[in-house]
Amino acid sequence: MSGPGLAPPVFVVDDDPDIRSSLTRALRMRGFAAEAFASAQAFLDGYDGRAACVVLDFGMPGMNGLELQALINREGFPLAVIFITGHGGVPESVQAMKGGAVDFLEKPFRQSVLVERIGAAWEVASARAVAEGRSRDVAARFERLTAREREIVDWIVAHPGTVSSKEVGRSLGISPRTVDHHRARILEKLEIRSVAELVDLARVLD
Amino acid sequence: MSGPGLAPPVFVVDDDPDIRSSLTRALRMRGFAAEAFASAQAFLDGYDGRAACVVLDFGMPGMNGLELQALINREGFPLAVIFITGHGGVPESVQAMKGGAVDFLEKPFRQSVLVERIGAAWEVASARAVAEGRSRDVAARFERLTAREREIVDWIVAHPGTVSSKEVGRSLGISPRTVDHHRARILEKLEIRSVAELVDLARVLD
DNA sequence: GATTGCCTAGGCAATACTGCCCATGCCGGC
DNA sequence: GCCGGCATGGGCAGTATTGCCTAGGCAATC
Numbered sequence: 175m176s177g178p179g180l181a182p183p184v185f186v187v188d189d190d191p192d193i194r195s196s197l198t199r200a201l202r203m204r205g206f207a208a209e210a211f212a213s214a215q216a217f218l219d220g221y222d223g224r225a226a227c228v229v230l231d232f233g234m235p236g237m238n239g240l241e242l243q244a245l246i247n248r249e250g251f252p253l254a255v256i257f258i259t260g261h262g263g264v265p266e267s268v269q270a271m272k273g274g275a276v277d278f279l280e281k282p283f284r285q286s287v288l289v290e291r292i293g294a295a296w297e298v299a300s301a302r303a304v305a306e307g308r309s310r311d312v313a314a315r316f317e318r319l320t321a322r323e324r325e326i327v328d329w330i331v332a333h334p335g336t337v338s339s340k341e342v343g344r345s346l347g348i349s350p351r352t353v354d355h356h357r358a359r360i361l362e363k364l365e366i367r368s369v370a371e372l373v374d375l376a377r378v379l380d
Numbered sequence: 381m382s383g384p385g386l387a388p389p390v391f392v393v394d395d396d397p398d399i400r401s402s403l404t405r406a407l408r409m410r411g412f413a414a415e416a417f418a419s420a421q422a423f424l425d426g427y428d429g430r431a432a433c434v435v436l437d438f439g440m441p442g443m444n445g446l447e448l449q450a451l452i453n454r455e456g457f458p459l460a461v462i463f464i465t466g467h468g469g470v471p472e473s474v475q476a477m478k479g480g481a482v483d484f485l486e487k488p489f490r491q492s493v494l495v496e497r498i499g500a501a502w503e504v505a506s507a508r509a510v511a512e513g514r515s516r517d518v519a520a521r522f523e524r525l526t527a528r529e530r531e532i533v534d535w536i537v538a539h540p541g542t543v544s545s546k547e548v549g550r551s552l553g554i555s556p557r558t559v560d561h562h563r564a565r566i567l568e569k570l571e572i573r574s575v576a577e578l579v580d581l582a583r584v585l586d
Numbered sequence: 587g588a589t590t591g592c593c594t595a596g597g598c599a600a601t602a603c604t605g606c607c608c609a610t611g612c613c614g615g616c
Numbered sequence: 617g618c619c620g621g622c623a624t625g626g627g628c629a630g631t632a633t634t635g636c637c638t639a640g641g642c643a644a645t646c
Contacts, residue, residue, distance in 0.1 A: 267470045268484045271477035278474045322623065334580045335573040338602070351625050354603070367541040370579045374540045377583055526592065544632070557595050560633070 181207040182296040183224055187217045187242070188231040188258070193281075197229065200285045206292065214242040225252040225303030227276075227295040229288070232259035232266060243273050252303035254295035258283065312378045318363045326356050330369060331376040337369050387413040388502040389430055393423045393448070394437035394464070399487075403435065406491045412498065420448040431458040431509030433501040435494070438465035438472060438484075449479050458509035460501035464489065518584050524569045532562050536575060537582040543575050 184206045186197045194210035201208035211217035214237035217228075228246070232239040243255050256277040257270045267278040276295040279288060319327065329345060330337050339357065343350040357369070366372055390412045392403045400416035407414035417423035420443035423434070434452070438445040449461050463476045463484040473484040482501040485494060525533065535551060536543050545563065549556040563575070572578055 264473045267473050334577040337574050370576045371540040373576045
């Protein structure tokens with residue numbers, strides 16, 4: 175239960191140097207592995223793909239907080255975003271929350287509040303990382319399937335009530351025996367042991 | 381593509397009579413089936429379980445908007461909530477969005493904006509209603525299972541890679557033949573035709 | 587006390603799946 | 617042209633599933 179990795183990483187992205195230094199100091203004191211970046215671009219250059227919480231200034235020169243959030247969502251990074259803002263109002267906060275932000279705080283805020291929210295955000299980020307990892311893993315296994323195999327998978331997933339080789343074969347216009355053959359390859363490549371698990375696995379992919 | 385039910389229902393819940401009358405008038409003019417309520421309690425008394433969009437005053441006497449939202453979430457009503465507020469700020473909007481609100485507008489707002497947001501909210505409510513209906517339907521079918529049958533379902537869902545009667549029987553300490561028997565009843569009661577579909581169906585239930 | 591529902595489990599036959607073998611034909615790369 | 621991967625299928629043996637029958641034990645209900 176000790177060693178590196180215990181301290182949840184928190185990335186502070188803000189163009190204000192005072193905020194950066196005071197937040198990182200406060201967070202490190204409370205056991206977080208805090209790192210600061212002066213801009214969205216600097217953060218992106220330094221980000222290594224880890225699960226983490228990102229404390230993001232809403233209004234920054236260059237790429238702003240919302241844009242960075244949109245990028246994080248597009249890329250599927252396992253990051254939980256908490257916005258902090260000096261001049262934002264209700265419309266900005268609503269937009270941020272719609273974009274999947276975990277929280278949104280107005281400056282000035284009490285550091286104890288931020289720390290508490292980061293704790294919650296870290297839970298979200300961890301869960302997201304697990305889901306992401308699982309999803310990537312499953313997707314990688316599906317990559318190994320050939321076109322025909324994928325076609326059979328698609329058909330079975332779309333018709334989980336009719337999974338016999340006979341039905342699938344008739345539907346695809348091939349012999350049941352060939353479906354048997356493909357199915358064996360599919361189970362092998364996906365590292366599963368039953369059609370039930372196949373349907374289960376396929377549901378992981380969105 | 382015509383007849384009753386085409387107009388998306390919108391419930392306006394606000395203690396201000398002016399808001400109620402102006403909003404319902406504006407919404408009806410734009411093709412919504414708008415109804416107004418002066419309080420959360422009045423809305424709850426009149427609500428019939430339909431999928432709808434609810435425009436909710438954040439700060440109301442009696443049960444306030446947040447409390448009503450929490451109740452809606454608890455009950456799983458197929459409603460999409462849009463808050464409107466006179467005096468709320470960023471913390472209130474964040475809290476509302478965390479609670480699953482689809483939108484949050486400050487008074488005064490342009491009616492065209494509200495109408496547009498209601499359109500989006502209606503999509504959400506419809507999708508939620510479909511999911512809710514499906515979920516209730518599936519749950520009702522699961523209700524018909526006996527204790528032993530449910531135990532077998534649980535085991536299969538937990539171990540989708542090992543679904544043979546032999547394995548299940550060994551694990552539960554009963555004969556494979558008995559598992560066969562239960563399984564046939566399970567498929568019959570759930571109105572499905574394969575174990576794959578069983579796993580699929582079970583995943584619908586959260 | 588009879589009935590009903592549930593859990594148990596066996597028999598039997600038809601059907602299906604699985605894992606091994608085999609083969610053919612096609613295509614793309616070396 | 618040869619080789620490897622892919623899709624197609626057949627054979628065969630062992631195993632599993634499925635549907636239909638029977639039937640005993642047990643608990644609750646009428």
